[in-house]
Amino acid sequence: MKTVITAKLKLQTTPAQFAALRATQLAYRDSLNYVSHYAFAHDKMSNKVKLQEGTYDVLRSRFHLPSQMACSVPRQVGATYKALWSKVKQNATHRKANHTKKRYKGLDQPPKYVSPTLDYQYGKDYSFKKDQHVSVLTLHGRIILAYSGYERHVALLQHGAEIGAAKLWYDKARKTFYLLVPLHINVPDPMAQTLTGIVGVDVGIRYLAVTSDTKGACSFYSGKGIVPKATHYARLRKRLQKKGTRSATRRLVAISGRERRLKQDANHRVSAHIVKTSPHSLLGLEHLTDIRERRRRKRGKKASRKQRKANAASCKWSFAELQSMIAYKALLQGSMAIKVDAHYTSKACPLCGHTADANRPNNGLLFVCQNCHYTLHADLVGARNIMMRTLLARQDWASTGSLSMSPDVSSAEIKAARLSRYAELRWNLDTSSLPSGGSN
Incomplete structure (x- = not known):
């Protein structure tokens, strides 16, 4: 490879x-x-x-x-x-x-x-x-x-x-x-037998990445010190472009690339730490292609001010860049990254499989299952669901000899069959409901 x-x-x-x-x-x-x-x-x-x-x-x-x-x-x-x-x-x-x-x-x-x-x-x-x-x-x-x-x-x-x-x-x-x-x-071709670890990686804004493995270990990579700076540069660039004067143009030239370099540096550091702490692992990443079109969000005048702000924030961070960095660095360290379904990863209960919008009250950071009352950090729930789907892909790889690097999105029937299999997955470790592990 x-x-x-x-x-x-x-x-x-x-x-x-x-x-x-x-x-x-x-x-x-x-x-x-x-x-x-x-x-x-x-x-x-x-x-x-x-x-x-x-x-x-x-x-x-x-x-x-x-x-x-x-x-x-x-x-x-x-x-x-x-x-x-x-x-x-x-x-x-x-x-x-x-x-x-x-x-x-x-x-x-x-x-x-x-x-x-x-x-x-x-x-x-x-x-x-x-x-x-x-x-x-x-x-x-x-x-x-x-x-x-x-x-x-x-x-x-x-x-x-x-x-x-x-x-x-x-x-x-x-x-x-x-x-x-x-x-x-x-690089050596990874084999199912050599990839002993399974890690799920959930990406987001408040936490740039949250990881979880089969042993219950997890890591949170906060965007608290980075996202506000990127948002500041975006607002400043917008104001200067709207002003359009010669001095504004000179200022735009002076600050050009700062926002991009800030995000790139953050993604490099996060991806390097994830790969370093997950040797010889199969890393599961969310399949986010066309995610903005797939999500039926309220937009324009129908959306609230909070929803428009959330839409703008989610469109600005470079999730694809972070995932690509994880993928190539994983190969250099003897690991491998694959894509799994992103559907309902933060709304499905990892213990009982119940999936509902109400499991995340007000789309916040707290996940509360309405069926079994399991409570956990919502991003960690997403990482665990991704990890279990990655584990299922590894089992299929070991039994069939072929690995799918990304989910098949060719038809609604195939998607429904995959989601039906995912609904049978269960998390069986008794872990803490509070975020734990490293934080960057």
Whole structure:
């Protein structure tokens, strides 16, 4: 099995090399916007072959791109349009099912590329040399640059790791170029017999993650010191964008990326601790794809002020990023992460199986089963239900020899059959009703 990590290499440039890289970046960005307008004018085309046929000559003559970059630009724009078309189709399905009334507007105008980050194809646009040097392509030919980076990543580069397409990224605050290189690493294939631990991971806002294993041990990772800061940055960015003055724009540039880096750092720390404390385990994560469309929440004027605030908060945190970090770090530590159903994980009683909205009074942090009166922290209930569903997936894996990495959502009948099996699961340890374990 292979997993991918990204090596961040700092490039050492002279003034002339710096100018060459910057000019290449800006020309690449202008080329992306040109092809984007071309695709929009031709029925929002997503076919990369036709885009290349229609724009290759212009990219070479007008923007002076090397041949390989002139092929990469239509490919990137085609991928963007293909993703937007997928969202349009998903939105049409959700509107037909009355999950949402909003129409997706991503294709109402041509996508605009703002970031000057460009793609380099390994072996064609860039290659590594001896003594920590790399050769990269610019508008006026190749230049050779020294680089530095994390020792472990540099060692992997020098000892035969499979290298993919890189990105040339410019850090405007530090006026420094970085080469972001994906490294494909071979890891041992996890087996059901080697994954001795089962851990359920519930993600949220008040607690970024709550974990529970089969022995009753649990951990709470609070968002108390992080979420308010992220919310502050979001409010500040909104006010400055609404103001729109030159000074507001300068302030936006100064604080750009702070909210994103704050969330990324929090997700890195939480995911690293979860994986470190769960060696050789099968980690169960919630399947949250299209979760915002699946949940029938009150929105707009029908929603209360508290509900609108909760909707906004749940949409801002990067749950997918946290889960992806857990997944790749788990493989590096000999563990594995899979997706399980997120339906009713915090509303189903782990002792008796009773499922009802009333089990969570006022959608608070307290879970009280209306059937057996079992009382526990609601997020811990979610983690335990996820853990039991993960245990069921491991048992199926051991008996059939095949593991499903995510639940099948193709039909309502399959979903009903899964929920029926989940209703038979029972938590049989007598644990405390209060949160326990580590907290971060």
